[in-house]
Amino acid sequence: MNSTQKRIARRDFLTSIGRAVGSSAMLKTMAAMGIGTSLASCGSSSAAPGMPGSPNPPPAIPSPRPGDWPTNVGVGKSVVILGGGIAGMTTALEMTMLGYNCTILEATPVAGGRNRTIRAGDVINETDSSQTCLFDFDSDLYFNVGAARIPHHHEFLLGYCREFSIPLEIFTNFNSGALMHSATSFNGQPQTARQVQADTRGNIARLLALAVNQNALDQELSANDKANILQMLRSFGDLSGNFDYPGSERAGFPGQQNTGSRQRGESLTPLQFQEIISETFWQQRQDFPHSLNQQSTMLQPVGGMDQIARAFENRIAADIVYEAVVTEIRKITDGARVIYQDRVGTSMTIDVDYCICTIPASVLRNIPNDFASAHQSAINNFNYAAAGKIAFQSRRFWEQDHNIYGGISWTTQDITQMWYPNAGFGRANGIVVGAYMFGSNASNFANQTPQQRINSAIAQGNNLHSEYGNEVARGISVSWPKVPFQLGAWGTSDPGILLTADDNIFFAGEHLSILQGWQEGAILSAYHAIDLVVSRDIP
Ligand code: PHE
Numbered sequence: 001m002n003s004t005q006k007r008i009a010r011r012d013f014l015t016s017i018g019r020a021v022g023s024s025a026m027l028k029t030m031a032a033m034g035i036g037t038s039l040a041s042c043g044s045s046s047a048a049p050g051m052p053g054s055p056n057p058p059p060a061i062p063s064p065r066p067g068d069w070p071t072n073v074g075v076g077k078s079v080v081i082l083g084g085g086i087a088g089m090t091t092a093l094e095m096t097m098l099g100y101n102c103t104i105l106e107a108t109p110v111a112g113g114r115n116r117t118i119r120a121g122d123v124i125n126e127t128d129s130s131q132t133c134l135f136d137f138d139s140d141l142y143f144n145v146g147a148a149r150i151p152h153h154h155e156f157l158l159g160y161c162r163e164f165s166i167p168l169e170i171f172t173n174f175n176s177g178a179l180m181h182s183a184t185s186f187n188g189q190p191q192t193a194r195q196v197q198a199d200t201r202g203n204i205a206r207l208l209a210l211a212v213n214q215n216a217l218d219q220e221l222s223a224n225d226k227a228n229i230l231q232m233l234r235s236f237g238d239l240s241g242n243f244d245y246p247g248s249e250r251a252g253f254p255g256q257q258n259t260g261s262r263q264r265g266e267s268l269t270p271l272q273f274q275e276i277i278s279e280t281f282w283q284q285r286q287d288f289p290h291s292l293n294q295q296s297t298m299l300q301p302v303g304g305m306d307q308i309a310r311a312f313e314n315r316i317a318a319d320i321v322y323e324a325v326v327t328e329i330r331k332i333t334d335g336a337r338v339i340y341q342d343r344v345g346t347s348m349t350i351d352v353d354y355c356i357c358t359i360p361a362s363v364l365r366n367i368p369n370d371f372a373s374a375h376q377s378a379i380n381n382f383n384y385a386a387a388g389k390i391a392f393q394s395r396r397f398w399e400q401d402h403n404i405y406g407g408i409s410w411t412t413q414d415i416t417q418m419w420y421p422n423a424g425f426g427r428a429n430g431i432v433v434g435a436y437m438f439g440s441n442a443s444n445f446a447n448q449t450p451q452q453r454i455n456s457a458i459a460q461g462n463n464l465h466s467e468y469g470n471e472v473a474r475g476i477s478v479s480w481p482k483v484p485f486q487l488g489a490w491g492t493s494d495p496g497i498l499l500t501a502d503d504n505i506f507f508a509g510e511h512l513s514i515l516q517g518w519q520e521g522a523i524l525s526a527y528h529a530i531d532l533v534v535s536r537d538i539p
Helices: 003-021 023-032 086-097 155-163 193-213 223-237 273-278 280-290 306-319 373-381 397-402 440-446 450-461 519-537
Strands: 078-082 101-105 123-126 129-132 168-171 179-181 298-301 325-332 335-341 347-352 354-357 388-395 407-411 417-420 429-437 473-479 505-507
Touching: 078 086, 078 335, 078 347, 086 101, 086 306, 086 519, 101 306, 101 347, 123 473, 129 473, 155 306, 155 519, 179 193, 179 280, 193 223, 193 273, 193 280, 273 280, 280 407, 335 354, 354 519, 388 397, 388 440, 388 450, 429 440, 429 450, 440 473, 450 473, 505 519
Parallel strands: 078 101, 078 354, 179 407, 354 505
Antiparallel strands: 123 129, 168 298, 325 335, 335 347, 388 429, 388 473, 407 417, 417 429
16 A cells, blocks of 8 residues: 555544544544644543433443643534524534534523523513512622532533633532521421531441441451541540540530530530431432532632623523524434524524534433434423522521631521522621422422412511511522523433434533533533534644
8 A cells, every 4th residue: 555545544444433432532532643633531421321320320431621622623514403592502612613604592691501690670580470579789789590519520621711801709509507497307407517527427436436346247346446446436426535435526506507506615515326227318318419410619709600601601602593483393404404583583594514402311301303213202302400499688697696618508408508699798788599499399489479488488587587588588480490581490311312412403502411400510511412523624
């Protein structure tokens, strides 16, 4: 073979790898063979199908990412992206850089999707109600109605924040000074997280030390191990000299959860351990900040999550058609056709080489289309969480009267949790999130009117902070299943076939990722869709 023949043979070989296993494998092979673009890096996360903890986790394949794709691969090709949320905007941003001519059709007047922040004067429309935000005008008085926290290892999202110079600050998931409240434990009295945690650790340590000292674990532990573990348990649980748990200063002092009557030096009586173990609530809520996606450090953009949406939007605004409501998605020879209504109600048609659809499955299933039956049925059967939230403006009584700065109080009531603002500390007023729920209680919430939601959130909030109803005002709520063009909070079904192309139509969105319900998932899904498209265009 001469050198030209060798090159062609090598390219045929690579193309067949590409067809067989997808383009990122091909690109990695190309890189390894010293051909083409930069070396594809091995991501730690995967955009492959399957949910965490599912019985058959997907094989660990590195997820594609920018840098995997040859520059100019898209020159001369057109793409329509349906939906201007984080998935759609990531797709447009990255594909434009590859030379594709991108157009985003966004149904609403503002991009961002469920990355949305509400401030004075903003309106929340649901299918059967409309609310105007009555907060005062102030940079700290905002409500992240959708995405609200970013795990420190969501590296692609945080990479964009860095690239866009978006200032970040800490979002507190666990606050020792916040409350845990069960209607059926401790006479319905809220307990400080610090005491629940100290007493749980103290009792676990006490019991394990007892087992060790009664020689129950001699099969597992050498004499030396026993000495070491006893030392560890004493410190883990703050045990006394004889490995008892009489209570710990870690739990705070009597009266510390309220104003005044603080008696330093006197320890609190430990909570009855039987009550802590008799209800899963106490364990679940203590475990929550240990899950991988909720561990510290959690972050938030200064001034509201929509700083991220605005930064994306600023870079691609020219390619976004706002208030463009998709009415049909069709296949044409070697391409796709999308019909939409523009902002004045005129029907418009756009023909492209590729369509990348990020419309939530809950909305997509009602748009006439030419999808293959397997894709259609996956879309029809896709489930969504029904999450909802409510927020109030209030004097910062939690800071001024209870020493609570940021973080979450938990309750067994429908409201589930209360979020204190993680910024603006020491200012007079703040926005408190008075409910954030995602189970069946979220569906109850969806069925209430905005005023009923306010009433029930205040009644329940009173059980955490007895002064609540006298302090909070201007309540405003969102129930994602009732928000037009969203009709759900986040996807919960297996992405399955929707990770594969349907002719020239590709799918993306948080629901089609390993990180459902996270902006990082939206980004990973965008990379996956881009990868599928690019694999078609690699010469
Ligand atoms: N990311 C969202 C949150 O942290 C929604 C979510 C909750 C997603 C729990 C997955 C699991 O609240």
